[in-house]
Amino acid sequence: MSERASSPAAERWGTGTRMVAAGQAATISVPATSANLGPGFDTLGLAVSLFDTVTVRTTTSGTVTVTVTGEGAGDLPGDETHLVARTLIETLERSGFGCPGLELETQNLIPHGRGLGSSAAAIVSAVLAANFLLPDADRMDSAGLLQLCSTLEGHPDNVAPALLGALAISWETGRVFRSTRVPVHPSIIPIAAVPATSLSTETARALLPTSVSHASASSNAGRAALLVHALSREPEFLLDATQDALHQDFRAQAMLPSATLMRQLRAQGFPAVISGAGPTVMTFATSDAEARTVEQLIHSLTDESTNENSSTEWRVLKLTVAPEGAKLVVHQRK
Numbered sequence: 001m002s003e004r005a006s007s008p009a010a011e012r013w014g015t016g017t018r019m020v021a022a023g024q025a026a027t028i029s030v031p032a033t034s035a036n037l038g039p040g041f042d043t044l045g046l047a048v049s050l051f052d053t054v055t056v057r058t059t060t061s062g063t064v065t066v067t068v069t070g071e072g073a074g075d076l077p078g079d080e081t082h083l084v085a086r087t088l089i090e091t092l093e094r095s096g097f098g099c100p101g102l103e104l105e106t107q108n109l110i111p112h113g114r115g116l117g118s119s120a121a122a123i124v125s126a127v128l129a130a131n132f133l134l135p136d137a138d139r140m141d142s143a144g145l146l147q148l149c150s151t152l153e154g155h156p157d158n159v160a161p162a163l164l165g166a167l168a169i170s171w172e173t174g175r176v177f178r179s180t181r182v183p184v185h186p187s188i189i190p191i192a193a194v195p196a197t198s199l200s201t202e203t204a205r206a207l208l209p210t211s212v213s214h215a216s217a218s219s220n221a222g223r224a225a226l227l228v229h230a231l232s233r234e235p236e237f238l239l240d241a242t243q244d245a246l247h248q249d250f251r252a253q254a255m256l257p258s259a260t261l262m263r264q265l266r267a268q269g270f271p272a273v274i275s276g277a278g279p280t281v282m283t284f285a286t287s288d289a290e291a292r293t294v295e296q297l298i299h300s301l302t303d304e305s306t307n308e309n310s311s312t313e314w315r316v317l318k319l320t321v322a323p324e325g326a327k328l329v330v331h332q333r334k
Helices: 083-094 118-133 142-153 160-162 203-208 212-233 235-239 248-254 256-267 288-301
Strands: 006-008 024-035 039-057 063-070 102-108 165-174 174-182 187-196 270-275 283-284 314-318 326-331
Touching: 024 270, 039 118, 039 160, 039 187, 039 212, 063 083, 083 102, 083 118, 083 142, 083 314, 102 256, 118 142, 118 160, 118 326, 142 160, 142 174, 160 165, 160 174, 165 212, 174 212, 174 256, 187 288, 203 248, 212 235, 248 256, 248 270, 248 283, 256 270, 256 283, 256 288, 288 314
Parallel strands: 063 102
Antiparallel strands: 006 063, 024 039, 024 326, 039 102, 039 165, 165 174, 187 283, 187 314, 270 283
């Protein structure tokens, strides 16, 4: 399926605005991400092997067109109101540039509204594409890219692993966002259980309390520190390391099938968490045999004939950690 439309755009820029060169083409590939990972609320994110690809071409048409295939086809706009298009245009404007016309093609594999970083992937792909369309002297460095992507998304926990790959630890000083990449132990295999239902980040955040106890904060601090160690060095600690006291229980009412599945997996000894704001459940296996066991267990726990998760259809995806973040696949200048 695909969607195509157009809208006028050339008149938005005054005559004094510098224009990026027409005839350029850039293709960006961006991985899905799983944020929070249990206790790492708003600070930890993992890049996984599910990719969106965006191809941008600059034209002299004076219009913006977007063709969407895969996830969101038929639902997402095909003009400059599309998130990738409007983010790309905003990025150019922040750099003092306009564009004579744009053609975008998005191939979406990341499910939307499922806690796998689809909006972060859209923002990262747009910002990177815009950066490559700029003259060399006007391009942002890596710190500038992280800052802008985090500002546009509102927080860095998804955009950082989308940019850097692997495990990203993010923090903020004032309004400056920082992140560092941590390699992940090669034995770790993420298994995503993706429900057919979606959940907005805004809805999930609205369920969080305005304050938590020192005991909860202390517990999460220790678990988050242990989680970095478990993901990078000693995966045998993952079950303890993924225990959360800050957000998952509060959000459970908005995604009861996911919360139930997560608790059932953890009761069986598997480190399962809510991915991002949900409702995807992410479980970490440490061998192919364990991954098969997890997949079989998820299928049995969500079988329509056995339990309350039957009201929701699930996709089970065996993924890998994406060691690299977003990358330029093609860049052509006329």
